[in-house]
Amino acid sequence: MTAYTMTGQFHYGRPVYKSSRDGYLFYYQLDDRWYVGPYLGNTTVWMYVDDNSINAEDISETWYLVDGGYFLPNSRVRVTCVSVEGCQKVRISGSYSDQIDRMTTYTMTGQLFNDRPGYQSSSGDFLYYYNQDPAGWHVGPGLGSDAMYLPNDTSIYADGTSGTWYLSNATDFLPNRLVRVSCVDPGAVVNGQWSNWGSWATCHTYCTCGDDACVASTVQRTRKCITPPPRNGGSDCEGGSSQERLCACLGRTDRAVDPNPSPNPNPNPNPNPNPNPNPNPNLNPNSNPNPNPNPNPNPNPNPNPNPNPNPKP
Structure with missing residues (x-):
């Protein structure tokens, strides 16, 4: 009377289960029975039940247990499913x-x-x-x-x-x-681990820039201690399950402000400087300060060498 876990094997179309000791719980089609014994596929067993359910937890008939060389019915024996959800x-x-x-x-x-x-x-x-x-x-x-x-x-x-x-x-x-x-290993001691952080929530309200009386709203992101959860006495996840940051304005665009912003990698306050410092870049319309080193020998702006506007298909 102990716990049995699926091994991943099948015997006559039914899952094979193994206990933490040496016993097997398996189906034998020739007898239309489930058996519990020390060897897989061997009918020298400790107990059996006449039931052809696909899974052991669905067995509903009466079990027979060996007692003094005989198999005697025992209506109190049951197979129940033990929850082991959350395995890594x-x-x-x-x-x-x-x-x-x-x-x-x-x-x-x-x-x-x-x-x-x-x-x-x-x-x-x-x-x-x-x-x-x-x-x-x-x-x-x-x-x-x-x-x-x-x-x-x-x-x-x-x-x-x-x-x-x-x-x-x-x-x-x-x-x-x-x-x-x-x-795979329902009895293993597993420490809890955090999932990756979820996305930040969207800011729906924001303050007008310069309005000191406005209280900025906050947004959150969360994570869960389920990848895996702590099992069989393992330690819980350390740290918080949520983070917050403030919503504030940037011009007229709502944004979430990182409490630890990274410095601007570009110290130039003008992100799009004029590449031509000459304030009047075209005093002489005929001058060409940057002549093309490979001018087009064909002055015709139409690159198509065939002037026929209706080329043959």
């Missing part, structure tokens, strides 16, 4: 035909997309959340691209998702109910 590294598994290369591990990048952590595989694919209708999770070679997707799931973390994924076969997207996202 997750695994997508379950397809053996379409998108096989994307059945691999994905690690949080530290960036947020639509207020959800983004993940990336070692091959460069992205696992991310997209909030357009229908909202859901997507996998593809770039943000906004689709090789597979999970519609109508708004989970904060990828390992909290459930439902049927749709995988591209280069012609269409086909459902595959065996595809799952699972936590």
Whole structure:
């Protein structure tokens, strides 16, 4: 009686689970049963249940436990799903035909997309959340691209998702109910890490320049301690989750003023100086102070050597 975690393997079309000790929870199609035992695929086991559910947490029939060399029913035994959402590294598994290369591990990048952590595989694919209708999770070679997707799931973390994924076969997207996202190491101690900072909010009001009585408004930007969140006793993120800065005027254009502005790299107060210091640059219209070193030998302003205005097609 302990916790079992998906290994990423499948046995007769069902996920394989492994405990933190040495036991396996797996399905055996020839008997139409789920087994718990020391060896994967071996029917010398400690307990079993006659149930063909796709996932172990959906098992509802009565378990039989070995007792004195016999299997006896025990109606109190249940399989429940333990929430382990927020893993820094997750695994997508379950397809053996379409998108096989994307059945691999994905690690949080530290960036947020639509207020959800983004993940990336070692091959460069992205696992991310997209909030357009229908909202859901997507996998593809770039943000906004689709090789597979999970519609109508708004989970904060990828390992909290459930439902049927749709995988591209280069012609269409086909459902595959065996595809799952699972936590790679649910028992690991993980320290919380901040996401990247979000964008500054937009200033909607501003003071008239020189009006000392006007109180400038402020704008904020935020970040979240979810890439990953602290888990299993790990430390929380240090520092604040928000920053503020003032809105002020610049002429008639509203802007946000950085409390630590960088110095002007160009000390010249005139950003567009006149390259010609002569206050009357054209006293002699016939003078040419900068003659073209390669004058055009053809004074005709029409560069087309064919004067016919209707060239042949």
